[in-house]
Amino acid sequence: MGxxxxxxxxxxxxxxxxxxxxxxxxxxxxxxxxxxxxxRCYFCHDAPCMTxxxxxxxxxxxxxxxxxxxxxxxxxxxxxxxxxxxMCARVCPTETLCExxxxxxxxxxxxxxxxxxxxxATDIAMKENKQFYTRAESxxxxxxxxxxxxxxxxxxxxxxxxxHEVVIYDAREKSGGLNxxxxxxxxxxxxxxxxxxxxxxxxxxxEVRHGQALGRDFSLADLTEQYDGVxxxxxxxxxxxxxxxxxNAEGLEDAVDFIAALRQSKTKADIPVxxxxxxxxxxxxxxxxAVQAKLLGAEEVTICYRRGKxxxxxxxxxxxxxxxxxxxxxxxxxxxxxxxxxxxxxxxxLEYTTLVDGKLTATGETGIIAxxxxxxxxxxxxxxxxxxxxxxxxxxxxxxxxxxTSLANVWAGGDCVLGGEDLTVSAVxxxxxxxEAINRAFAAAMPRASAVA
Amino acid sequence: xxxxxxxFVGIKSPNPFWLASAPPTDKAYNVERxxxxxxxxxxxxxxxxxxxxVVNVNGPRYGAIxxxxxxxLGLNNIELITDRDLYVNLREMKQVKMNWPDRxxxxxxxxxxxxxxxxxILPLVEETGADGIELNFGCPHGMSERGMGAAVGxxxxxxxxxxxxxxxxxxxxxxxxxxxNITDVRKPARAAKAGGTDAVSLINTINSIVSVxxxxxxxxPTVGGKGTHGGYCGPAVKPIALNMVAExxxxxxxxxxxxxxxxxxxxxRDAAEFLVLGAGNVQVCTAAMTYGFKxxxxxxxxxxxxxxxxxxxxxxxxxxxxxxxVTDWQYLNLNYIAKAKIDQxxxxxxxxxxxxxxxxxxxxxxxxxxxxxxxxxxxxxxxGCNLCVSVCPVENCIxxxxxxxxxxxxxxxxxxxxxxxxxxxxxxNPMTRQAAE
Numbered sequence: 001m002g003x004x005x006x007x008x009x010x011x012x013x014x015x016x017x018x019x020x021x022x023x024x025x026x027x028x029x030x031x032x033x034x035x036x037x038x039x040r041c042y043f044c045h046d047a048p049c050m051t052x053x054x055x056x057x058x059x060x061x062x063x064x065x066x067x068x069x070x071x072x073x074x075x076x077x078x079x080x081x082x083x084x085x086x087m088c089a090r091v092c093p094t095e096t097l098c099e100x101x102x103x104x105x106x107x108x109x110x111x112x113x114x115x116x117x118x119x120x121a122t123d124i125a126m127k128e129n130k131q132f133y134t135r136a137e138s139x140x141x142x143x144x145x146x147x148x149x150x151x152x153x154x155x156x157x158x159x160x161x162x163x164h165e166v167v168i169y170d171a172r173e174k175s176g177g178l179n180x181x182x183x184x185x186x187x188x189x190x191x192x193x194x195x196x197x198x199x200x201x202x203x204x205x206x207e208v209r210h211g212q213a214l215g216r217d218f219s220l221a222d223l224t225e226q227y228d229g230v231x232x233x234x235x236x237x238x239x240x241x242x243x244x245x246x247x248n249a250e251g252l253e254d255a256v257d258f259i260a261a262l263r264q265s266k267t268k269a270d271i272p273v274x275x276x277x278x279x280x281x282x283x284x285x286x287x288x289x290a291v292q293a294k295l296l297g298a299e300e301v302t303i304c305y306r307r308g309k310x311x312x313x314x315x316x317x318x319x320x321x322x323x324x325x326x327x328x329x330x331x332x333x334x335x336x337x338x339x340x341x342x343x344x345x346x347x348x349x350l351e352y353t354t355l356v357d358g359k360l361t362a363t364g365e366t367g368i369i370a371x372x373x374x375x376x377x378x379x380x381x382x383x384x385x386x387x388x389x390x391x392x393x394x395x396x397x398x399x400x401x402x403x404x405t406s407l408a409n410v411w412a413g414g415d416c417v418l419g420g421e422d423l424t425v426s427a428v429x430x431x432x433x434x435x436e437a438i439n440r441a442f443a444a445a446m447p448r449a450s451a452v453a
Numbered sequence: 454x455x456x457x458x459x460x461f462v463g464i465k466s467p468n469p470f471w472l473a474s475a476p477p478t479d480k481a482y483n484v485e486r487x488x489x490x491x492x493x494x495x496x497x498x499x500x501x502x503x504x505x506x507v508v509n510v511n512g513p514r515y516g517a518i519x520x521x522x523x524x525x526l527g528l529n530n531i532e533l534i535t536d537r538d539l540y541v542n543l544r545e546m547k548q549v550k551m552n553w554p555d556r557x558x559x560x561x562x563x564x565x566x567x568x569x570x571x572x573x574i575l576p577l578v579e580e581t582g583a584d585g586i587e588l589n590f591g592c593p594h595g596m597s598e599r600g601m602g603a604a605v606g607x608x609x610x611x612x613x614x615x616x617x618x619x620x621x622x623x624x625x626x627x628x629x630x631x632x633x634n635i636t637d638v639r640k641p642a643r644a645a646k647a648g649g650t651d652a653v654s655l656i657n658t659i660n661s662i663v664s665v666x667x668x669x670x671x672x673x674p675t676v677g678g679k680g681t682h683g684g685y686c687g688p689a690v691k692p693i694a695l696n697m698v699a700e701x702x703x704x705x706x707x708x709x710x711x712x713x714x715x716x717x718x719x720x721x722r723d724a725a726e727f728l729v730l731g732a733g734n735v736q737v738c739t740a741a742m743t744y745g746f747k748x749x750x751x752x753x754x755x756x757x758x759x760x761x762x763x764x765x766x767x768x769x770x771x772x773x774x775x776x777x778x779v780t781d782w783q784y785l786n787l788n789y790i791a792k793a794k795i796d797q798x799x800x801x802x803x804x805x806x807x808x809x810x811x812x813x814x815x816x817x818x819x820x821x822x823x824x825x826x827x828x829x830x831x832x833x834x835x836x837g838c839n840l841c842v843s844v845c846p847v848e849n850c851i852x853x854x855x856x857x858x859x860x861x862x863x864x865x866x867x868x869x870x871x872x873x874x875x876x877x878x879x880x881x882n883p884m885t886r887q888a889a890e
Contacts, residue, residue, distance in 0.1 A: 036522055039521040039522050040521075042803045042846050043805070044802075044803040044804050044805065045803070045804030045805060045807055045808035045820070046804055046808075046826075047804075048802065048826070103801040103802055103803045104801070106801035107801045107846075107847060
């Protein structure tokens with residue numbers, strides 16, 4: 001029996017329940033399941049799934065390789081385009097990317113299980129520690145990468161393959177970025193994020209310096225001076241504020257911190273959670289926080305989103321997942337005031353909203369939901385210093401199609417750039433493509449004679 | 454309800470579905486189960502001559518190829534004829550026939566190619582009350598190395614000789630089972646007819662190596678590190694069997710000779726195809742070995758329902774109905790013109806029709822129209838080859854549409870000629886020119 005005592009407590013559940021609740025959301029396919037699933041692929045020409053993949057993985061080919069009993073070859077097909085294919089197989093919202101584009105949807109409304117097949121192949125290759133890439137002869141060029149998240153890792157790996165020396169700077173204690181700190185625990189079990197980092201770094205030529213924050217420990221100018229090129233792959237460190245009464249009350253927390261703490265906890269039993277929890281927001285972060293609060297033993301979990309279901313950034317699948325775990329999702333409600341008792345969160349007053357001429361408008365009608373814990377998941381912002389005169393727009397770094405910033409020898413990609421999609425797979429694509437651009441820039445700058453030598 | 458009763462060379466059975474001579478008909482236990490399941494007849498697993506029975510390998514006897522989801526498409530076997538004592542088999546056959554008088558029970562026989570051997574076994578079989586005999590001239594593995602099975606079936610003179618002996622020494626109807634491992638199946642069929650056979654049955658299995666183990670470099674099935682060619686059967690061989698049945702059905706020299714159709718029959722539809730191509734009944738093996746005897750229920754209801762829907766009253770109404778429509782290539786109408794048409798509503802946009810046509814055929818299907826992924830046939834390039842229909846994963850999404858007489862064929866720029874014209878009269882045919890000169 002667990003406890004439904006009020007307040008924010010850890011250990012609400014018997015220990016065994018934590019293990020069950022936080023086990024793999026989509027268990028790995030076994031060989032037979034993978035063969036059956038791969039048989040369903042039509043090997044489309046110029047396949048829509050491939051076009052829908054931000055990293056353009058040759059999906060029909062890798063699935064055909066699985067179906068012919070060549071998962072290792074399949075993994076190489078995946079890694080050629082996306083060295084973080086293992087994590088993407090776990091966290092990609094496939095239902096809005098490759099699997100949405102699958103032509104099987106048209107015929108029978110059930111796509112090929114591309115994500116799970118990708119995991120099947122990459123798991124086998126990583127388990128065997130099968131390394132597909134060797135480093136080109138040393139170029140003598142050195143590149144600094146800021147941020148050891150998906151964009152930074154993908155960039156560093158591709159640069160290392162090309163023979164360049166890479167130093168990654170990351171403010172956290174572990175590499176992986178959002179893969180390590182920002183994804184629901186049941187999507188990345190068994191410390192997969194760190195295994196993947198190890199797998200990626202085993203190419204060699206990449207040094208990671210942890211605890212190094214841009215603007216605190218070094219500046220962009222330092223890097224451009226010391227290195228031949230710089231790639232900025234920073235995450236979004238800031239969390240948007242509610243700007244309402246009670247903002248600093250005890251019990252009002254950032255969803256991203258809650259999610260990060262869960263990932264760093266071995267047992268999850270040490271993570272305190274309220275009896276009644278409200279999550280504010282409509283994206284993946286809101287779902288991840290709400291579902292995990294429920295899995296930790298919260299009695300009531302309610303997501304409040306200020307617009308309608310159709311406006312939620314969280315995919316249909318994620319919304320259904322939340323509902324299946326017992327999370328209530330309420331729409332057209334925006335926070336008005338945090339209700340306090342003894343200085344702690346006791347509930348939240350919300351105001352109904354509606355659209356007037358396409359504009360979100362409060363109706364004036366309000367209601368209160370009792371809660372002892374409230375999570376903010378209303379968006380994150382790019383907060384960085386030490387970037388000098390780098391050009392920004394809308395709070396994000398401006399880059400061209402190749403990831404080049406306004407500064408010489410500085411590229412950027414991932415969530416920190418304008419047009420970033422808030423997706424692991426898009427960050428990987430931008431990191432990879434920036435590495436190619438950096439490599440081309442180095443080649444172009446190289447004197448012809450030495451290029452020949 | 455259509456009348457499915459079958460009278461095949463005087464042998465009566467409640468339906469035209471017999472189990473072929475093979476492992477499923479090895480002994481009374483199996484045959485009893487088959488009759489209980491509803492099979493119209495069985496051809497008992499091939500009997501050999503009196504004396505110590507043959508022996509089988511004690512390792513794997515079967516190999517297979519599979520389609521999607523491991524659906525068995527082709528089976529290969531190296532099992533020999535019955536490895537049980539002749540008299541045990543005869544005793545069981547007699548008992549089973551007594552228990553099931555309305556079902557057909559045929560004895561398959563394979564003894565050495567000597568008159569005395571056949572003369573000796575035929576009275577023994579006749580005594581069981583079996584309805585007929587089938588001469589196994591087909592097995593391509595093992596027994597053929599000993600001068601029996603396919604070794605006989607590949608020499609028309611031997612066929613004729615043995616059939617003659619059988620007709621001489623028994624009153625039972627004789628069905629001659631043919632091997633497909635020959636170049637022209639009409640030759641052994643003609644020989645069987647010349648010998649006086651009452652019917653032919655075909656096909657027996659096809660010589661094959663079903664797969665090779667790439668770790669041990671040995672063919673499958675592997676027995677102690679070695680493999681041998683086996684007999685191939687199952688859905689994969691059906692097209693070969695259909696053609697051979699049709700060749701015999703339409704050959705003027707064997708026209709009207711009763712045929713028991715065999716080869717990959719898995720569903721009622723397969724069976725119906727054999728019947729309309731001239732088979733008087735059908736024999737099934739691999740499908741039963743894959744799914745068990747119950748499949749006959751589907752075959753009976755499927756055939757019956759189709760016949761009802763089409764107004765066919767009995768098997769005579771359908772047997773051979775497609776034979777007149779099997780012809781030589783040279784008689785095909787060269788003025789018949791069809792174009793592929795893609796139904797855009799059912800198209801799932803997989804692009805396989807496009808790439809098949811683009812890479813390997815006539816570059817007649819678009820990939821984009823106005824920059825949008827869109828697959829459409831270009832009538833000015835389409836030769837009507839049917840490849841796109843064959844590769845499309847959606848049934849009836851692509852159809853072949855006949856151009857009516859007088860319509861413009863955009864590929865040739867000529868209107869469709871309403872008259873039938875074939876290669877024998879075509880100006881490009883050198884033989885035609887010769888005749889004209």
